[in-house]
Amino acid sequence: MSSQESKAQAVKDFTEVFPVLTEEFLKEVRIRNFPEESVKWIEKNIYHNVQGGKMNRGLSVVDTLKILKNDQLTAEELLKSRVLGWCIEWLQAFFLVADDIMDSSITRRGNPCWYKMEGVGMIAINDAFILESAIYFFLKKYFRQDPYYIDLVELFHEITLETELGQLLDLTTAPEDHVDLSKFSIEKHQFIVLYKTAFYSFYLPVALAMHMAGIKDEKAFKAAKDILLPLGEYFQIQDDYLDCYGDPKVIGKIGTDIEDNKCSWLINQALAKASPEQRKLLDENYGKKDPKNVAVIKQIYKDLEIEKLYKEYEEQSYIRLNDLILQTDDSLIKRQVFNAFMNKIYKRTK
Amino acid sequence: MSSQESKAQAVKDFTEVFPVLTEEFLKEVRIRNFPEESVKWIEKNIYHNVQGGKMNRGLSVVDTLKILKNDQLTAEELLKSRVLGWCIEWLQAFFLVADDIMDSSITRRGNPCWYKMEGVGMIAINDAFILESAIYFFLKKYFRQDPYYIDLVELFHEITLETELGQLLDLTTAPEDHVDLSKFSIEKHQFIVLYKTAFYSFYLPVALAMHMAGIKDEKAFKAAKDILLPLGEYFQIQDDYLDCYGDPKVIGKIGTDIEDNKCSWLINQALAKASPEQRKLLDENYGKKDPKNVAVIKQIYKDLEIEKLYKEYEEQSYIRLNDLILQTDDSLIKRQVFNAFMNKIYKRTK
Numbered sequence: 001m002s003s004q005e006s007k008a009q010a011v012k013d014f015t016e017v018f019p020v021l022t023e024e025f026l027k028e029v030r031i032r033n034f035p036e037e038s039v040k041w042i043e044k045n046i047y048h049n050v051q052g053g054k055m056n057r058g059l060s061v062v063d064t065l066k067i068l069k070n071d072q073l074t075a076e077e078l079l080k081s082r083v084l085g086w087c088i089e090w091l092q093a094f095f096l097v098a099d100d101i102m103d104s105s106i107t108r109r110g111n112p113c114w115y116k117m118e119g120v121g122m123i124a125i126n127d128a129f130i131l132e133s134a135i136y137f138f139l140k141k142y143f144r145q146d147p148y149y150i151d152l153v154e155l156f157h158e159i160t161l162e163t164e165l166g167q168l169l170d171l172t173t174a175p176e177d178h179v180d181l182s183k184f185s186i187e188k189h190q191f192i193v194l195y196k197t198a199f200y201s202f203y204l205p206v207a208l209a210m211h212m213a214g215i216k217d218e219k220a221f222k223a224a225k226d227i228l229l230p231l232g233e234y235f236q237i238q239d240d241y242l243d244c245y246g247d248p249k250v251i252g253k254i255g256t257d258i259e260d261n262k263c264s265w266l267i268n269q270a271l272a273k274a275s276p277e278q279r280k281l282l283d284e285n286y287g288k289k290d291p292k293n294v295a296v297i298k299q300i301y302k303d304l305e306i307e308k309l310y311k312e313y314e315e316q317s318y319i320r321l322n323d324l325i326l327q328t329d330d331s332l333i334k335r336q337v338f339n340a341f342m343n344k345i346y347k348r349t350k
Numbered sequence: 351m352s353s354q355e356s357k358a359q360a361v362k363d364f365t366e367v368f369p370v371l372t373e374e375f376l377k378e379v380r381i382r383n384f385p386e387e388s389v390k391w392i393e394k395n396i397y398h399n400v401q402g403g404k405m406n407r408g409l410s411v412v413d414t415l416k417i418l419k420n421d422q423l424t425a426e427e428l429l430k431s432r433v434l435g436w437c438i439e440w441l442q443a444f445f446l447v448a449d450d451i452m453d454s455s456i457t458r459r460g461n462p463c464w465y466k467m468e469g470v471g472m473i474a475i476n477d478a479f480i481l482e483s484a485i486y487f488f489l490k491k492y493f494r495q496d497p498y499y500i501d502l503v504e505l506f507h508e509i510t511l512e513t514e515l516g517q518l519l520d521l522t523t524a525p526e527d528h529v530d531l532s533k534f535s536i537e538k539h540q541f542i543v544l545y546k547t548a549f550y551s552f553y554l555p556v557a558l559a560m561h562m563a564g565i566k567d568e569k570a571f572k573a574a575k576d577i578l579l580p581l582g583e584y585f586q587i588q589d590d591y592l593d594c595y596g597d598p599k600v601i602g603k604i605g606t607d608i609e610d611n612k613c614s615w616l617i618n619q620a621l622a623k624a625s626p627e628q629r630k631l632l633d634e635n636y637g638k639k640d641p642k643n644v645a646v647i648k649q650i651y652k653d654l655e656i657e658k659l660y661k662e663y664e665e666q667s668y669i670r671l672n673d674l675i676l677q678t679d680d681s682l683i684k685r686q687v688f689n690a691f692m693n694k695i696y697k698r699t700k
């Protein structure tokens with residue numbers, strides 16, 4: 001099989017677990033004799049919110065476990081790593097349903113946001129809670145007998161809190177309705193990115209697979225964190241870059257970070273380099289929906305050569321991250337785990 | 351000490367644990383070098399939302415453990431039972447912050463709802479998440495070494511899900527903005543009450559204390575559920591009754607269940623007894639803010655003798671619940687646990 005074929009097969013195998021898990025959760029609700037109307041509501045909630053993403057986070061659990069166990073996974077291990085992968089997708093759904101309300105977003109993955117759906121509204125908040133609760137139902141169902149069960153549960157708790165702290169910082173730094181660039185800084189951007197994205201997107205999938213592989217040494221988890229968190233930061237900075245400079249046909253959406261007052265890497269770099277005149281223009285034009293305002297911001301980015309700065313950052317990050325990976329003690333955790341991530345994201349265009 | 355003095359002392363001792371826990375959680379955030387502004391935000395969130403309730407649920411953990419262990423608690427056991435009590439108060443805060451948004455409520459415990467506070471708004475959703483996360487931080491900190499640690503964690507997960515399912519049923523049965531009494535029924539009311547209130551308010555405190563007391567027999571937990579869930583139902587029906595017929599000076603608020611389209615015991619009894627003419631009036635007047643509409647509903651309650659029906663229900667419940675308690679196998683779990691609850695709530699006026 002070519003690598004593309006095997007990737008497609010991995011996606012297919014992963015995807016097939018989703019309806020099974022959904023059905024198991026709905027069954028858990030049905031045994032309480034809940035009105036079928038409520039069961040159907042939960043089914044719609046799950047299908048609308050958990051499905052339809054790129055599933056990179058979920059797939060990473062399976063990929064990582066394969067590397068850690070030299071591609072020798074039993075059918076049971078394969079299934080269980082996919083369940084953990086879906087638990088991350090469920091966690092993400094929990095966050096995104098709430099994030100869309102808090103950001104007043106309209107669409108997500110090409111569909112209306114859940115809270116924008118007819119008859120849903122603020123009930124979406126409780127629906128987000130239910131998505132989170134499903135994670136612990138799956139963990140109990142599939143891992144209760146395993147010695148590392150409590151580690152999985154604690155890991156989800158910990159990463160959930162990290163992400164919530166990142167969200168808090170993001171929400172209070174860049175409120176959706178009030179522009180104040182003096183609240184932004186490169187350091188704060190780093191904090192936000194680390195907490196609201198890197199932990200659950202990069203560290204969590206690998207740490208879950210490590211538990212499944214029987215790794216117990218705290219040093220191994222520390223080593224994984226030391227590489228995966230900076231990798232996650234790099235990934236999010238790419239995301240910020242692509243939002244402004246990516247090809248909408250390739251990334252599948254038109255970026256609106258400037259309009260949405262996002263605490264993006266680009267604006268923080270611009271703020272650090274801006275002259276007093278440019279700063280005044282940034283203050284006056286950032287976070288506004290009018291294309292004229294957006295054009296002013298983009299022009300300043302151009303004048304300050306922010307794109308060039310990004311390219312330099314990208315090169316440096318590549319060198320620095322590969323260096324970090326090379327320095328990892330391969331007996332603690334296989335370097336290939338991190339190389340696999342690097343290969344997926346370095347110089348990505350979408 | 352008189353029973354009133356010892357009650358006051360128990361409340362004081364319980365209350366004193368709150369700032370300690372809050373500080374421990376804030377410290378956990380501070381070690382990440384989070385901006386002090388964010389730490390202060392979380393502190394405000396906790397003080398606004400976790401504090402200021404009657405603390406009945408939290409105190410019940412301590413009271414129950416005292417009964418289960420013949421009043422022989424070590425200082426450590428006392429502290430740990432108070433921590434569990436506060437975990438319930440934190441759980442309730444998580445639910446209430448979200449519930450107030452979903453119900454478009456204005457005030458809570460005499461203060462503005464958290465989401466109504468200046469600068470908060472929808473950030474309250476993420477703040478609710480953080481309150482929930484704190485529970486698992488406390489459980490880990492205080493119980494990690496205990497053999498029943500995973501039982502506590504699973505219990506909180508399970509009860510959280512039950513409550514969310516109850517909320518879902520409540521929200522879809524009685525949406526805040528759309529009156530449709532055909533969605534109501536006595537059976538549905540029972541379901542809603544059981545799931546959204548009884549599990550976390552009655553079963554949870556006792557089950558937590560049971561775990562601390564070293565009870566392992568599934569039959570004992572089943573026995574506790576069999577009494578505490580009906581007791582919780584009875585408590586909520588009292589609540590529905592007091593909302594309409596209680597003395598506002600005593601209950602500390604003016605009831606608005608009729609105005610708010612609540613799926614209350616009273617309206618469900620009225621719907622079951624109403625003539626076609628009365629039903630028409632109920633449909634036309636329920637869930638409206640105008641005192642004239644409310645008066646029509648109250649008159650129908652009077653004509654249908656709903657208050658008398660309630661008194662009969664109360665008498666019957668008292669007999670039935672005491673019967674259930676008497677039938678409990680005292681070697682599984684001491685009956686006194688349930689009697690203590692009965693004494694607190696039977697014929698309460700607030």
Ligand SMILES: [Mg+2]
Binds near residue numbers: 100103105
């Ligand atoms: Mg968003």
Ligand SMILES: [Mg+2]
Binds near residue numbers: 099103170
């Ligand atoms: Mg956001």
Ligand SMILES: [Mg+2]
Binds near residue numbers: 239240243257
């Ligand atoms: Mg982006």
Ligand SMILES: [Mg+2]
Binds near residue numbers: 449450
């Ligand atoms: Mg409410």
Ligand SMILES: [Mg+2]
Binds near residue numbers: 453520
């Ligand atoms: Mg409500």
Ligand SMILES: [Mg+2]
Binds near residue numbers: 589
């Ligand atoms: Mg009430």
